[in-house]
Amino acid sequence: MKRMYAWISMICMVAGLVSCNLNMPKEKNTSYETLTVKKQDITVPVKYSAKMKGRTDVLISPQVSGQLTRIAVTEGQQVTKGTVLFVIDPRNSQLDLEAAEASLDAALASESSAKQELESTRNLFEKKIVSQYMLTDAENAYKHALAAVKEARATVNRARVTLGFCTITAPVTGIIGEIPVRTGEQVSPGTLLTIVSGNSNMDAEFSVTEALVEQMVQYGMSTADVDKYIASLPVVTFVMKNGTEYPHKGRITSMTGVVNASTGSLSCKASFPNPDGHLYSGIQGTIVLPYAEKDVIVIPQKAVVRLQDKSLVYKVQADSTATAVDVTVEDVGNGQECIVTSGLNVGDKIVTTGANNVKEGQQVLFAEEPEK
Numbered sequence: 001m002k003r004m005y006a007w008i009s010m011i012c013m014v015a016g017l018v019s020c021n022l023n024m025p026k027e028k029n030t031s032y033e034t035l036t037v038k039k040q041d042i043t044v045p046v047k048y049s050a051k052m053k054g055r056t057d058v059l060i061s062p063q064v065s066g067q068l069t070r071i072a073v074t075e076g077q078q079v080t081k082g083t084v085l086f087v088i089d090p091r092n093s094q095l096d097l098e099a100a101e102a103s104l105d106a107a108l109a110s111e112s113s114a115k116q117e118l119e120s121t122r123n124l125f126e127k128k129i130v131s132q133y134m135l136t137d138a139e140n141a142y143k144h145a146l147a148a149v150k151e152a153r154a155t156v157n158r159a160r161v162t163l164g165f166c167t168i169t170a171p172v173t174g175i176i177g178e179i180p181v182r183t184g185e186q187v188s189p190g191t192l193l194t195i196v197s198g199n200s201n202m203d204a205e206f207s208v209t210e211a212l213v214e215q216m217v218q219y220g221m222s223t224a225d226v227d228k229y230i231a232s233l234p235v236v237t238f239v240m241k242n243g244t245e246y247p248h249k250g251r252i253t254s255m256t257g258v259v260n261a262s263t264g265s266l267s268c269k270a271s272f273p274n275p276d277g278h279l280y281s282g283i284q285g286t287i288v289l290p291y292a293e294k295d296v297i298v299i300p301q302k303a304v305v306r307l308q309d310k311s312l313v314y315k316v317q318a319d320s321t322a323t324a325v326d327v328t329v330e331d332v333g334n335g336q337e338c339i340v341t342s343g344l345n346v347g348d349k350i351v352t353t354g355a356n357n358v359k360e361g362q363q364v365l366f367a368e369e370p371e372k
Contacts, residue, residue, distance in 0.1 A: 029363075029366040030366070031364065031365045031366050032322075032351045032352075032353065032354050032355075032358065032364040032365070033351070033352045033353040033354065034316055034349050034350060034351055034352060034364070034365065035299065035300070035303065035349070035350055035352045036347065036348070036349050037297055037299065037340075037344050037345065037346055037347060037348040037349070037350060038297070038346055038347075039295045039296060039297055039298075039346055040295075040296070040298055041292065041293065041294045041295065041296075042292075042293050042296065042298050042332060042337070042339070043290045043291070043292050043293070044290070044291050044292075044293050044330075044332045044333060044339070045288045045289070045290055045291075045332075045333040045334075046288070046289045046290075046291045047286050047287070047288055047289075047333075048206040048207065048208060048286065048287045048289065049206060049284070049285075049286060049287075050204040050205060050206035050238065050270070050284065050285055050286060050287040051204070051205050051206075051282065051283070051284050052202050052203070052204055052205075052238075052272075052279050052280065052281060052282065052283045052284070052285070053197075053202065053203050053204075053205055053281050053282070054174060054175075054197030054198045054199050054202060054203075054281040055198055055200075055201045055202065055203050055271070056172045056174065056197075056198030057174075057195055057196070057197045057198065057281055058171050058172055058174075058195065058196045058197075058198070059192060059195055060085060060086075060168060060171075060192070060193045060194045060195065060196060061189060061190065061191055061192055061193060062086070062088055062165065062168060062187050062188065062189055062191060062193065063165040063189055064088060064093065064162055064165045064166060064189070065186070065187065065188040065189070066088040066089045066090075066092065066093075066166065066186070066187065067088065067089040067184065067185070067186055067187075068086060068087075068088055068089075068181060068182075068183055068184065068185050068186075068187050069087050069088065069089050069183065069184075070086065070087035070183065071085075071086055071179065071181070071182075071183055072084045072085055072086065072087065073085050073176050073179075073194075074176065074179075075176055075177065075178055075179050075194075076175060076176060077175065077176045078174075078175050078176075078277060079170045079173065079174065079175070079176060079196065080170065080173045081169075081170055081171065081172055081173045082169050082170060083169060083170045084167060084168070084169055085168050085169060085170055085176075085193070085194070085196075086167075086168040086193055087166060087167055087168070088165075088166040088167075088168070088187065089166070090163055090166035090167075093159065093162045093163040093165075093166055094163060096159045096162065096163075097156065097159035097160055097162075097163050099159075100152070100155040100156040100158070100159040101156055101159075103152045103155060103156075104149070104152035104153055104155070104156050106152075107145070107148040107149045107151070107152040108149055108152075110145045110148060111142075111145035111146055111148065111149045113145075114138075114141045114142040114144070114145035114146075115142055115145070117138050117141065117142070118138040118139055118141070118142040120138075121134055121135050121137075121138035122135060122138070168193065170196050171196065172196055172198040173198060173200060174196045174197045174198040174199050174200075175196070175197050175199050175277065175280065175281075176194055176195075176196060177194050177195035177196070177197060177281070178194065178195070179193065179194045180192065180193075180194075181193055195281075197280070197281040199274050199277055199279060199280070199281065200273075200274060200275075201271055201272070201273060201274060202271070202272050202274045202279045202281070203253070203269045203270070203271055203272075204236075204238055204250060204269065204270045204271075204272060204285075204287055205267065205268075205269055206267075206268055206269075206270070206287045207265035207266060207267055207268065208255070208265060208266055208268055208289075209265050226255075230252055230253070230254070230255060231251075233251070233252050233289075234289075234290050235249035235250065235251055236249065236250050236251065236252060236270050236287055236288060236289050236290075237249060237250075237287070237288040238250060238270075238272060238279075238285055238286070238287060238288075239285050239286045239287075239288060240283070240285045241283075241284060241285055246272065246278070246279070246285075248272055248273050248274075248275075249272075250270040250271055250272035250273075250287075251270060251271055252268055252269070252270045252289075253269050253270065253271045254268065254269045255267075255268045270287055293332075293339060296339050296340075296341075297339065297340040297344055297346070298332070298337050298338070298339055298340070299313070299329075299337065299338060299340055299344070299350065299352075300336060300337060300338075300352050301335070301336060301337060301338050302352055302353060302355065303350055303351065303352040303355050304327070304329060304338060304355070305324070305355050305356055310326055311326070311327050311328065311329050312324045312325065312326060312327070313325055313327045313340075313343065313344065313350050313351075313355070314350060314351040314355050314358045314364070315344070315348055315349070315350055316349040316350065316351065316364060316365060319363075320363050320364060320365035320366070321361050321362060321363050321364065322351055322358050322359075322360070322361070322362050322363075322364045323360065323361070324360055325343050325344070326343055327340050327342065327343030327344055328340070328341045328342040328343060329341070351364055
């Protein structure tokens, strides 16, 4: 009886499964997302290491020797043109000026005496009392006195200039750099007191590859044409080392005409406005130059499978199977796309989403089943 009940139960289960067969879901093959390769134009952000420099960085050194009696500024201070920076003991220069002024007074007195002597001798000559020789001698004495006055005046002016050198002022508007000297030290014309960085406009110095320059500037262009081309280049961006993007855009202002033999690059400058003084001479960062790539193959990065040192893309064959092909790609900097320089042709169909899960020879496209 137990064996009979077991058979009856099994028959009931089979009958139930058969009756439910119409409601059981069928497995459906899903196609992978694909893309047909074509060419297009795209702007690629090319990045170069750069260093900021004030357009008018001026080294401040004394033009006279003496004891430094006053430092009127501090490091990092913003100054305007004409601001007093340093004062050197002026007493020796003041004494030299006073001595020069005294010599000028003496020269003026001698010039006055020589003039009177000449006038007297000329009157006597006209009365034929003295000879031509005496008149000529008086004229020469007067000329000598005039020359002595000119020399004395030049000495006075030179002494005044030297005295003025004792007070050193800012030649440009800018920011004070490091001050390596201290009050009381002896300084001379070879002593570096500080650097005033004219920071109203800053130049970012960087180097570009010779190959890029050849693409940008046509061979045989005149200097004027190159200048016009540089002026037409798009604005550039400066990114700080911490990743912060400087809010003001800059423009490339110059490219040297000499290629560095060791690096194969050319030095360039990009000028940036610095109205808020946030840029300092010497800071480093990255110049981002938007470079237009025309008529190139662009594909999504998700379509590229990285395998050690290779980059693979799965190309869809006529029978809907996938075949891996080696490609050479360049990053375009937007985190989503890349340029294919070799391995694909216009019209090729490739797998995009899910490419990492595809296997060689796997069918990736399936015909849609008609709805019932």
